[in-house]
Amino acid sequence: MSAVAPAVRSDFRRDWSKHIFILFFILIELFPLYMMFQVSFKDNSTFIRQPWLPSSPISWHWENWAFAFKLVLPYIANTVFVAVTGTVASLFLAILGAYFFARHKLPCSGLLWAAFLALMLMPGVVNITPLFMLLKSLKLLNTLWALVLVGIAGGQVFNIFVLRNFIEDLPRDLFEAAEVDGASHLQQVVNIVIPMSGPIIGTLAILSFLAMWNDFLLPLIVLRDQDLFTLGVGLIYLDGEYVKQWGQIMAAYFVASIPLIVVFLFTMRLFVRGLSAGAIKG
Amino acid sequence: MAATLSRQKLLREWKLYFFVLPSLVMVLVFSYFPASSAVYHSFFEWAGGDTKQLIGLDNFRRAFHDQVLLDSFLTVSVLIIFNLIQMIPSILLAVLIHRLRSDRWQYIYRVLVVVPMIVPGLVRLFIWKFFFDPNLGALNGVLNFTGLKNVLVWLDHVFGWNVFFANVPIGWLSQPELILPSLFLWGFPWIGAVGVLIFLAGLQSIGQEVYEAAEIDGVGPLGKFIYIELPLILTQVRLSLVLLIVATLGGYGLQLQLLNEYGGPGGRGMVPGLWMYNRAFYAGEFGYACAIGMILFAFILLLTFINNRYVRIDK
Numbered sequence: 001m002s003a004v005a006p007a008v009r010s011d012f013r014r015d016w017s018k019h020i021f022i023l024f025f026i027l028i029e030l031f032p033l034y035m036m037f038q039v040s041f042k043d044n045s046t047f048i049r050q051p052w053l054p055s056s057p058i059s060w061h062w063e064n065w066a067f068a069f070k071l072v073l074p075y076i077a078n079t080v081f082v083a084v085t086g087t088v089a090s091l092f093l094a095i096l097g098a099y100f101f102a103r104h105k106l107p108c109s110g111l112l113w114a115a116f117l118a119l120m121l122m123p124g125v126v127n128i129t130p131l132f133m134l135l136k137s138l139k140l141l142n143t144l145w146a147l148v149l150v151g152i153a154g155g156q157v158f159n160i161f162v163l164r165n166f167i168e169d170l171p172r173d174l175f176e177a178a179e180v181d182g183a184s185h186l187q188q189v190v191n192i193v194i195p196m197s198g199p200i201i202g203t204l205a206i207l208s209f210l211a212m213w214n215d216f217l218l219p220l221i222v223l224r225d226q227d228l229f230t231l232g233v234g235l236i237y238l239d240g241e242y243v244k245q246w247g248q249i250m251a252a253y254f255v256a257s258i259p260l261i262v263v264f265l266f267t268m269r270l271f272v273r274g275l276s277a278g279a280i281k282g
Numbered sequence: 283m284a285a286t287l288s289r290q291k292l293l294r295e296w297k298l299y300f301f302v303l304p305s306l307v308m309v310l311v312f313s314y315f316p317a318s319s320a321v322y323h324s325f326f327e328w329a330g331g332d333t334k335q336l337i338g339l340d341n342f343r344r345a346f347h348d349q350v351l352l353d354s355f356l357t358v359s360v361l362i363i364f365n366l367i368q369m370i371p372s373i374l375l376a377v378l379i380h381r382l383r384s385d386r387w388q389y390i391y392r393v394l395v396v397v398p399m400i401v402p403g404l405v406r407l408f409i410w411k412f413f414f415d416p417n418l419g420a421l422n423g424v425l426n427f428t429g430l431k432n433v434l435v436w437l438d439h440v441f442g443w444n445v446f447f448a449n450v451p452i453g454w455l456s457q458p459e460l461i462l463p464s465l466f467l468w469g470f471p472w473i474g475a476v477g478v479l480i481f482l483a484g485l486q487s488i489g490q491e492v493y494e495a496a497e498i499d500g501v502g503p504l505g506k507f508i509y510i511e512l513p514l515i516l517t518q519v520r521l522s523l524v525l526l527i528v529a530t531l532g533g534y535g536l537q538l539q540l541l542n543e544y545g546g547p548g549g550r551g552m553v554p555g556l557w558m559y560n561r562a563f564y565a566g567e568f569g570y571a572c573a574i575g576m577i578l579f580a581f582i583l584l585l586t587f588i589n590n591r592y593v594r595i596d597k
Contacts, residue, residue, distance in 0.1 A: 018378045019387070025375050026394050029473050032409045033401060035420060051423060097305035100298055107292055112302060119313050126532060126555075126575040126582075129562040130319035131312070133330065153312035156305045185298060214403040217535050221563060232404050236539065239408055246412070253405045260400045268393060 040064055040251035047246055061247055068251035074227070075234035076259060082144055082230060083212040086151035087205050094156055095201070098163035099189050103175065119157045132221055142224045150218060155208045166200050167193055202270045206263070213260065231256050320572045328569035341573035351574065354545075354552045358531055360462060361553070365526045368472040373519065375473055376481035377511050380488070392482065396475045407539050410468045414540075416451035421467075425452070455541065458548030465551060468540065477522050484515040524589050531582055534559055554578050 038054040039047055043061050100106075101113055131150065132141075140146040170192070178188050194201070216232025223233050238252055324341055328334035345351055379391045398406075413420040425431040431446070438446040445459045446452060454464045488510060496506050512519075534555030537545055543560050545552030554574060562571035 015382050015384070015387075018382060022375060022378050022382075022391055025371060025471050025473060026391065028471050029395075029398050031420075032406065032413075033398065035413075036401070036405075036409060048418065051418065051420070093305045093308065096301040100302040104291070104295055104298055106295060106298060109302075112306065115306075115314075116309065119309060122313065122317060122579070126558075126579045127313070127316040127320060128559065129568055129571045129575060130316035130323065132562070133568065134312070134316055134319065149308070150312055153308040156309050160305065185301065210399075216404050217538075231402060235402075235404055235408065239411070239539075246418070249408075249412075253401075253408065256405055257401050260402065264396070264400050268396065 036250050036253050036257075039246055040068075040254050042247045044245060044247065064245075064247040064251040065255070067248045068255045071238070072231070072234065072252050072255045075229050075231045076256070078144060078228060079213060079230040079232075080259065082147045082151065083209050086148045086155075086212045087209045089148070090152040090155035090208055091159060091201060091205055093152065094159035094163055094204075095189060095193060095197075097156065097160045098167050099185070099193055101160065101164045102167035103185075103188075116157050116160060120161070128217065128221070131218075135222060141222055142228065143222075144228060144230075146222045147212070147215070147219060147230065151208070151212045151215075155211070159204050159208070162200065162204060163197065166197050170196055199270065202267065206267055206270070209263070210260075320575050323569050324573040324576045326569040327567075328572075329566045330568045334569065337569075341570050342577070344570065345573055345577055350549065350552060351554060351557055351577075353549070354554045354557050357462070357545075357551065358553045361465060361530050362527050364466045365523070365530055368466075368469075369477070369519070369523060369526070371471045372474050372477040373481060373515070376478045376485060376515070377507060379478075380482055380485040380511070381493070383490070392479065395473060395478050398473075399475050404539065406469070407536065411455070411540055414454040414464060414468075416453045416456070419454070421454065422451050456547055458546075458550045461541065461546050461548070461550035465536070465540070468536075474522075480518050480522065481515050484518045485511060488514060524585075527585065528582055531555075531585065532578060 039051075041060040041062075041064065042055055043064075046055055046059070046061075097116075101109060135141050135146045135150075140149070174192050174196075175188055178192060183191065213231070216230075216236060219230045219233045220236065223229055226237075229237065235252070235256060238249060323334070325336060325338060326334040327337045327340075375395070379388055379395075382388050382391070401409075412418070416422060422431075425434070431452075432448075434446040434452075435448050438444070443459070445457060452460070454460050454467075492510060493506065496510060501509065532555050534553055537551045537553055537556050538559065540546075541551045543556070543564055545556055555578065558571045558574040558578065561567045561574065
């Protein structure tokens, strides 16, 4: 132990100029978070008098946070429903699809693969006008299911693409042994594919969860009732208020970030590792 | 022979088609159908209702004379050039983190880079909108505090921009001349967590001994970057650049929220995607919006083609 500590310290001494640069970048990057946090405890007059430094905890305006929770919690519930349902369903369908492409060459599978790959070239945003009309004729406007379904469809191509490569690299013997034992395809997916591709499924799940969590363009045109607002629309609505109580707004922003903070606390390792490993492969 | 084999396989494994069926149905309904619907309706005058009128290529003819659309393509080209500059800090940060000798610090910084991702993208955008506020915003506060404001005013005098004045707060999002600079500045220092992690993954294959060898040969820090690090992450740099450009070309959420549906004062922030959105949902010209979408699609396709043809991403 005593041998390790000086080594670390001398590394630090030799690298100090790099540390300063890195810290400079990271501090600026973290500055919005700091502002969000400290402003959330102030009312407008405190904030205008002292915008930079946090006020003393005795005079913190907790009512900002009470307001924020009351306002944002229903939005969060809606967003959690959309993002969780969408992510789980999207990945489940993608695993089945990827298994089809990775394990067996059936007639037409080349054609179907091309049909999926072609979508990689198609930018989703360009579709928004006809997509809106489609949802309208399916009577899905002003429902959360519209967001779930579009989210599932949007995730298929990328997820199948990544998972197919991954499943193809799994050892063939495993599948053959399972077939000899009479396992059906679904059993092979559940007992071999899913347990063996945990990290990659985790990474893909986080990415599609984030994508659905952050989306606001589709919810903006699909949702009308305030009961159904997801975070995106809710925050846009809050931004449109005429007289702005910055403390309340910042508290609302913070509350809106809490679910992601929780997700990141549990998956930070997975995320940092998974993304790095995935990047090397693809 | 091959045919009979695949027929046997087909008879045995036909149930497997049900595995791909759900994905296929989703993609057909929510991706292929809207896309073909966009192609079809781009030849119609269509307000979104049941009545539509076939007008041939009129929508496209109109698009080529639509000054707003033509200007918006110019704006988006500028934004794409901004992308090139905005990538530099991420590369620099990844290289610096990689060069640290201590693995523990590397991991700590990697986590710190990811931390800002806990803020939803939209919240980040709104916080920046708040930073741009002329009276309360942090940006003007920092400029005043550091004296950079005086430098800007002085530069204004020298070049005659008529934008910055000594006793007037800078209206970043309300002065037409400052819209493009604001679209450039927002998100400074533009560190993309995913980008940094991907670059770091690319750098991983450089061992400490390579650096030691370079040091013995007297290669400086810049030389190390050009000869050792850059070649190894070039693939990742190209890849994320292409993704960024495609996202910028088709994107409009940033402009819609930071400015408004008309691209802010003077329409300086108008991009093609926003004009499409504007025509469809504010003017009710769905047919014309579909035509703009087609033109945009053609550009993105061309870009992807150029990328695949000339910018080979070799493994």
